Amino acid sequence: MDDESRRCPSSEVRLQVNGTPYRLRLDNRTTLLDTLREHLDLTGAKKGCDHGQCGACTVLVDGRRSNSCLLLAVALDGAAVTTVEGLADGERLHPLQEAFLEHDAFQCGYCTPGQLCSAAGVLAEAADGMPSAVTPVGESPRLDGGEIRERMSGNLCRCGAYPNIVRAVQDTAQAGAAR
Amino acid sequence: MKGFDYRRAGDPAGAVAAVAAAPGARYLAGGTNLVDLMKLGVEAPDLLVDVGRALDDRIEEGPDGSVRIGAAVRNSDLAAHPAVRRRRPALSQALLAGASGQLRNTATVGGNLLQRTRCPYFQDITKPCNRRDPGSGCPAVEGAHRDLAILGASDQCVATHPSDMAVALAALDAEAVVLGTAGQRTVPVAELHRLPGDHPERETVLEHGDLITDVLLPALPPGARSGYRKARDRASYAFALASVAAVLEVREGSVHRVALAFGAVAARPWRARTAEEALRGAPATAESFARAADAELAAARPLRDNGYKVPLTRNLTVRLLTDLAEGASR
Numbered sequence: 001m002d003d004e005s006r007r008c009p010s011s012e013v014r015l016q017v018n019g020t021p022y023r024l025r026l027d028n029r030t031t032l033l034d035t036l037r038e039h040l041d042l043t044g045a046k047k048g049c050d051h052g053q054c055g056a057c058t059v060l061v062d063g064r065r066s067n068s069c070l071l072l073a074v075a076l077d078g079a080a081v082t083t084v085e086g087l088a089d090g091e092r093l094h095p096l097q098e099a100f101l102e103h104d105a106f107q108c109g110y111c112t113p114g115q116l117c118s119a120a121g122v123l124a125e126a127a128d129g130m131p132s133a134v135t136p137v138g139e140s141p142r143l144d145g146g147e148i149r150e151r152m153s154g155n156l157c158r159c160g161a162y163p164n165i166v167r168a169v170q171d172t173a174q175a176g177a178a179r
Numbered sequence: 180m181k182g183f184d185y186r187r188a189g190d191p192a193g194a195v196a197a198v199a200a201a202p203g204a205r206y207l208a209g210g211t212n213l214v215d216l217m218k219l220g221v222e223a224p225d226l227l228v229d230v231g232r233a234l235d236d237r238i239e240e241g242p243d244g245s246v247r248i249g250a251a252v253r254n255s256d257l258a259a260h261p262a263v264r265r266r267r268p269a270l271s272q273a274l275l276a277g278a279s280g281q282l283r284n285t286a287t288v289g290g291n292l293l294q295r296t297r298c299p300y301f302q303d304i305t306k307p308c309n310r311r312d313p314g315s316g317c318p319a320v321e322g323a324h325r326d327l328a329i330l331g332a333s334d335q336c337v338a339t340h341p342s343d344m345a346v347a348l349a350a351l352d353a354e355a356v357v358l359g360t361a362g363q364r365t366v367p368v369a370e371l372h373r374l375p376g377d378h379p380e381r382e383t384v385l386e387h388g389d390l391i392t393d394v395l396l397p398a399l400p401p402g403a404r405s406g407y408r409k410a411r412d413r414a415s416y417a418f419a420l421a422s423v424a425a426v427l428e429v430r431e432g433s434v435h436r437v438a439l440a441f442g443a444v445a446a447r448p449w450r451a452r453t454a455e456e457a458l459r460g461a462p463a464t465a466e467s468f469a470r471a472a473d474a475e476l477a478a479a480r481p482l483r484d485n486g487y488k489v490p491l492t493r494n495l496t497v498r499l500l501t502d503l504a505e506g507a508s509r
Contacts, residue, residue, distance in 0.1 A: 008182040028185045028227070031214070051215050052282060064284045070214045071285070074185045075207060075229050121280065130259045133275040133415065137268050153415035154279020 011074045017042065018086030026073050033057045033068040036083060044084035044113040048156075055155035058114035058121070059083045065121025067154075084113035087120060095175060096120060099168035107159035115155050119169045122151045123176060143173040181223040188233040191358050191392050197228045199360045199388030206230050206390060208251060208287040211278075212294040220304045221295075221311060234289065234392060238262065244398030250289030250391045254344065255280070257288060267396065269405035269424045273347035273442075276409045279416050289391040292345055292355065292371060293383065296338035296446070297418055299323055309335045310379040317379075325484040326420065329492075330445040330476075336379030337482060339443050340372055341418050346442035347407050348394065349450050350424035356393040359386060365395065369440065372447030382446075403428040403436060404506055408499040410491055419443035421488050423495040427503040429463040437500075439471075441492055444479075451475040454496070463504040465497055472496040 010027050017040060024039055033050075036042040036059070048056030050069045057069040060082040068081075087094040096119050099105070106112045126141045134150045135141045143151075148169045149162075157165065188194030198204040204226040207213060216222040235249025240262045248257060257263055258274035278286065286294075300306045300318050307315035319327055319337050327337040349369040357364050372383050385391075399405070409422035422442035428435045437458045441449040454475035461467040472493040479489050 009184045011185055028183055029180045029217075050218065052211060055279065055281060058281055065281050066285045067211070067281045070211050070282075072185075072207070072210060072214060072227075075187075075210065075231060077187075118281065121284075125255075125280065130255060131264060131271065131275060132280075133272065137264065137271070150415050151280055154281045 011077075013073050013077050015073070015076060015078075016080040018082060024073075028072065028074050030073045031069055032059070032061070032071040032073050032076060032081065035073040036068065036081070042083050042085050045117075046110055046113055048111065048114075053156075054111070054114075055118055056111050056114040058118045058155065060117055060121060063124065065118050082117070082120075084116050087116060094120070095172045096123075096168065099172045099175075100165075103164045103168040103171065104161075105164040105168040106157075106161050111155060111157045111159075115152070115157065115165055118152060118155045119165075119172070122148065122169065123173060125151070126173070127176075143170060145170060148173075180217050180220075181225070183224050184226045185229065186226065187229045190233050191230070191390055194228050194230045194233050195358050195360060195388055195390050197226075198390070201226050202387065204228055208234065208290045209253070209285045210290075211282050211286045212290065216295060216302075219302055221302060230289075230390065231287070234287075234390075241398075246396040248288055248394040248396070250287060250393055252288045254278070254283040254286045254288065254291060257344075258283070262396075266399060267347075267351060267405055269350060269407045269426065270344065270347040270396075272407040273343040273409075273422070273424060276407065276419075276422070277343035288344070288394055289355075291342055292348075292368065292391060292394075293385075294340075294342055295382070297341045298327060298338040301338060310338055310375070310382070313378070313380045320482065323484075324482045326418070326443070327482065327485060328445050329479040329481045329485055329488045330441070330449050331374040332446070332480065333375045333377065333379070335377055336375035336446070338375065338379065338446050340445070340447050341443070342448070343407070343409060343419060343422060343442060345371075346422055346440045346448040347405075347424040348396075349440040349448035350426050350438045351399075351405065352397050352438065354395045355391045356395060357385060357389050358392050359389040363392075368394070369448060369450040374446050379446075399426065400428055400436065402430070404503045406499050406503050408495045409442070410495060421492045421495055423492065423499050424448075425496070425499050425503060427463075427500055429504050432463055434458045434461050434463050434467070439475075439496065439500075441475075441496075444488055444492055451496075453478070463500075465501050468497045468500040469493065 046056035048054035205224040234251035411417040454471035457471040
């Protein structure tokens with residue numbers, strides 16, 4: 001091995017992203033976020049803080065929300081990833097996307113892809129009965145405003161669109177429960 | 180970030196052999212702290228040995244009520260498990276009080292225990308730090324130490340351990356199962372982390388190559404209740420300024436059994452044995468709880484800007500134990 005490749009070892013990584021399989025050779029240092037943005041041209045997931053503190057990079061990995069800036073792609077070999085680009089069903093927007101439009105749940109929009117993916121994770125987690133810090137012990141979670149604020153606390157919005165984000169998520173949760 | 184080799188371990192023993200043989204190797208599991216520290220330059224491994232799939236990710240409840248937790252169990256799954264959620268609310272509450280939904284989905288139990296201090300000087304490689312760079316000094320003693328330790332610190336280091344989960348595990352008498360080159364042993368979680376003394380760079384009792392494979396929770400007596408209470412700067416998604424985990428069993432108005440641990444006040448989850456001693460057999464009243472907390476906190480040596488942690492920790496303790504005692508009498 002020459003010096004250059006010894007300093008930057010790479011690996012072959014298989015990922016399924018929004019239903020499409022990819023086989024990539026990536027520098028081991030590449031995060032999932034950089035893989036999506038720099039290698040797959042999926043720029044929906046945003047790089048905000050790059051330290052897991054803002055949530056703008058949130059995607060679903062094997063159905064669970066995670067900060068893609070803190071995941072090394074090489075460790076995810078074989079995983080299925082859903083980004084904001086994969087939420088809609090063709091031209092039909094995801095109910096959360098419709099609700100964000102309906103409730104004006106953003107201003108600049110930079111945090112929105114992360115908010116949407118995180119909210120999709122919240123709906124799934126609550127449906128699975130996963131508790132949050134505000135869920136009373138022994139009870140199933142009901143996605144009221146308090147639950148949504150607690151569960152979405154890993155997604156910051158510097159425009160301060162929080163009240164409308166909470167309404168959008170709550171509306172979607174209620175519509176889902178009514179179905 | 181420096182380049183590194185990556186190897187996925189097939190089993191825990193293979194992982195231990197790989198890391199023990201390479202001084203610059205680190206274990207990778209969830210990576211939520213390690214990857215961040217690599218970006219910051221605090222960690223610069225030349226080999227990552229991924230144990231995310233080699234370690235067990237199951238939770239098993241024994242017939243006696245004890246629980247074995249695989250080290251790769253994600254924080255969110257542990258918080259939701261009935262053996263934790265119903266029987267040991269302190270642990271579920273502590274887990275859910277930490278980090279964010281995204282991070283709890285990713286971070287593992289083993290990694291949570293071994294996460295590093297969030298002291299701002301430790302995380303900034305342009306600053307001295309005895310923990311990161313032995314002998315370089317500790318700017319926190321005179322500098323930004325408002326979030327840092329009041330108990331068990333030294334003039335070399337005033338860092339705190341940031342985990343909520345570990346505080347509850349300490350109060351629940353949890354043990355870490357550690358696999359090393361010499362075989363397997365168990366370490367009480369309350370004794371896993373070292374106090375800084377003259378060697379703050381030695382953060383835990385683990386040797387290079389040691390791997391936490393499981394965490395064991397002993398059975399709880401049926402009458403015991405547990406809880407966790409945390410104070411922080413915002414309502415959610417912030418590290419503790421102070422926190423308390425407790426297990427309490429009251430019989431006929433008196434404390435029959437108590438275990439108490441403080442968080443965010445020391446370099447390890449602080450098992451409050453002096454307070455426990457003061458409480459055994461005492462009336463289960465707010466007065467007893469306050470006296471016991473004061474006895475423990477008599478050892479506190481606050482710095483210029485973190486003296487608030489002393490009354491905060493005492494008040495959290497009194498409130499939590501009072502709530503548990505009232506719940507127990509219902």
